[in-house]
Each structure stands twice: as structure tokens, then as C-alpha cells.
Amino acid sequence: MMQNTMTYKGYHGSVEISPEDNILFGQVLFISPLINYEAETAKGLEQAFQEAINAYLADCAQQDIQPEKPCKGSLNVRLGHDLHLAASIAAFQASTSTNEFIKRAVQKSVGL
Structure with a gap:
């Protein structure tokens, strides 16, 4: 059974299907940088997700900036x-x- 999310190094990514393009795709969730990935197989999607996270972390290190962590621990909720x-x-x-x-x-x- 395929789940709709994956986890790697504390980051979470979505798993979606595009039947018309015959691909799997997703994006890293809960951080502001937009990081996408895609593949033709579930195993390939997991690998693409991990490569995207590794590339993001490497880019942050190269630019000497702190990588954003998913969900900072505070949020504003509109309750009414x-x-x-x-x-x-x-x-x-x-x-x-x-x-x-x-x-x-x-x-x-x-x-x-």
C-alpha cells in the first residue's frame, strides 16, 4: 500500500500521481522553499525525494545559511x-x- 507522504532526514514529502503524464511526483512539505521531485516508479520517487533533500541541505551549507526545519513549533490559528x-x-x-x-x-x- 502506498502512503501519501515520505520522510527523510526529518523532512516530509508528498506522493502524488499524474496518470496523464504517467509519472509520480511530489514536493517537500512544511517548509517555505519550493522543492519538487518526480519519477516513474515508487522507488525512483523515493530516491528523487532523498536527492532533493540532500541538494537542499548542500545548497544551504554552500550559502552558509541554516536549512529551514519543517514546522517551527508556533503557528497562528483562526478559531473564530x-x-x-x-x-x-x-x-x-x-x-x-x-x-x-x-x-x-x-x-x-x-x-x-
Whole structure:
């Protein structure tokens, strides 16, 4: 069974199919640089993904810049007024911050 993502050196890449072009393709997820790859086989796509990550890391090293890491650990979430207020009230009643309350809810939802 083919999954829709791959992981290499802490980076995640999508796996997509283009039947009209008869290729597999994807892009590195959760970072701002646009990094694409493609191949004709699943094994080839995995290799192309790994080569793309290695090339990105080599380019960063050559330019003496820090490679971007997937998901920096903070994000802005638009909850809407009612949900924001309900979460704030629930957090207050649980004697915790709204941020910690939302973090715990996400952890529970993703099984961490």
C-alpha cells in the first residue's frame, strides 16, 4: 500500500500521481522553499525525494545559511470568536493557559 507522504532526514514529502503524464511526483512539505521531485516508479520517487533533500541541505551549507526545519513549533490559528472564547473559558477553568489547553487538545487528537 502506498502512503501519501515520505520522510527523510526529518523532512516530509508528498506522493502524488499524474496518470496523464504517467509519472509520480511530489514536493517537500512544511517548509517555505519550493522543492519538487518526480519519477516513474515508487522507488525512483523515493530516491528523487532523498536527492532533493540532500541538494537542499548542500545548497544551504554552500550559502552558509541554516536549512529551514519543517514546522517551527508556533503557528497562528483562526478559531473564530465563539470557539476562541469557549477554549479560553475551558482553559481558565482548568487553571492553564489557552495555548496549553489548545496544545493538549491537539496532542490528544493526533495521539501524542
